[in-house]
Amino acid sequence: MKKAVLLAVLFCLALGLFAATAWAKDWKIATVVKDSTNPWFIRMEEGVKEFAADTGINAFQKGPNKCDVALQVQVIEDLIAQGVDALCVVPISPPALEPVLKKAMDKGIVVVTHEASNQRNTYYDIEAFDNNAYGAFIMDNLAKAMNYEGKYVTMVAYLTSRTHNEWAEAGIARQKEKYPNMELIPEEKVESEDNQETAYERAKELMKKYPDLKGIMGTSSNDAPGAAKAIEEMGKKGKVFTAGSSIVPVAEKFLENGTLDTITFWDPAKAAYAMNVLAKMILEGREDEIKTGLNLGVEGYENMTLKGKVLVGSGWIAVTKENMAEYDWF
């Protein structure tokens, strides 16, 4: 009996060793998203597929069919039961996922997260970019369109939208530091309610009040397109410029007719690819290489900054009329 147990243990050990070395490519890496029906995460899956094709690793994406944290926990539970080697998770709510991610880590599963800088039960969290750097980047684009001079204003969805306000404030800070010939009007931040019609109406009002207004910086995806529509309809094309965070399907018409100069965003597929590369590195035992300056071999994730458990990249993309066709993936 004792012999049998010992044999079994030895067998398991051998199998484990075997699996870890010779069959490295048999790793199963699951990417778990917030909502598998959301176009953003459908795009994300492209990155997972690309990673699987490039490495031959069994990498796949799973997610609940609606954005519901209880369902996301269930998806992760199922994957733990299936015996995956690594989980790349985009949590709906980081605190709600702590128990299930702890369970996964206790079982020896590698856990990597994305857009969850406050997650505790994770090896590393990847952020596409730092909000301050992104806001400054939007400002750089606007400043260029405005020829680095003139009055401008920023738009946010609501004064309570945290990221939008961080971007707007970082943009303003960048202007004060680098573009002395630009001037922020007293309105500073205008609310667009994340609604293109409202952004359009506010932009019209601003152009009436400030006939010499030259720039509008948008943060919600509807701001810059709404402002562009107002510029077009009021006949201010070439006199007023706008740039902001948006996505191609919303903005393409305005990029095409030249009322909208540049839109910026980040590519979820690249984030997924980066997460999978990171998970693979940890599985390979190359954790000592993970430090500031890390290159994950994905555009925008080539020179990452490590702060605690959070790895920050510079994974934004600027899209203009010229390259918009490449990014029409929603």
Add this chain to the structure above:
Amino acid sequence: MKKLTRSTEFYIFLVFIALTIFIEIQSGQFFTSNNIVDMLRAMIVPGIFSIGVLMVLVSGGIDISFTAIALLSMYSATKILMIWNYEGNVIMAFIISGAIGLLLGLINASLIAFYNLPTIIVTLGTSSMFIGFMQGILHSRVISDIPKPMLEFSRAELFRVYNKELGVSSGLPVVFLILVALIIIAWFILRYTMLGRGIYALGGDRTAAERAGFNIIAIQFFIYSFVGLISGIAGMTRAIMMANVHPTNLMGMELTVIAAVVLGGTSITGGRGTITGTLLGVALITVLSNSLILMGIPTTWQKVFTGALIIIGTGLSAYQTMKEKNKVHGGMKLGKKGSKETQKNTTGSSAI
């Protein structure tokens, strides 16, 4: 004259005039041709919605599903046209969207009329059903490549005004005529038809209306399907005005529209309300929300300002109603003259 100064509309009108003068003094930009055209344009969609809301409120109900109906109808109608590769007259877009809206309105109508369920609960439920259907089953997402007839119509303008001083211009879209047409239709129904009388009677006192021989089920069926129909049309109007279909675009607008209608003197408990008052209410809210920057109110204070004006406006009309009621009450004791007033009140105020 006395009648005029006693009406709620008169006071809303005064508030409205005071607001416009204040904006003019603050900015010197209100009474410019391009600004007035901008205001008329901004009134189109809330104006169309407000007509439906007026009918519902007058009948003693409340409907909060109309923006959801508008979104689902505009989204599915656009999708149908895209699949169909439709290139004909844009009127078809309105017919399809209106028909889908009517169908959705019928769902509300059946639940409310046959099962006599509270209107707020029914419409709250159907509203999230409609949105859920659009997001979950239709996988709604932004459509910026709208069908050609819609895109072409979105550029159609009745006229365009130029402001040389500012170097800007503004055009009034043709869809403005839809608002005008719907106002005339609703005014006619409320003012000159038995159905209109029935709507007021139902809101004034349901039991009395029933005893008086009004077919309550038929009236409710009409109201909620009519709201569905015009919401469908409003959705398509918005899609055409924006030249894109944005599935979250109208969400949250329902409360603003209801506030505007109540501001215009419509009683939230039913029985009272006029088209004139409603349009004034919509004008007031639209002008206000589109002039906060012109007035120079800091972004952080804009909500406070809007809220305060709504309270002042509704307070004024509520005060008017209270005064009238007291008069009626006092009058009753005096006999004949009072009973005349009472009678007038139960049959409801006229539609204009």
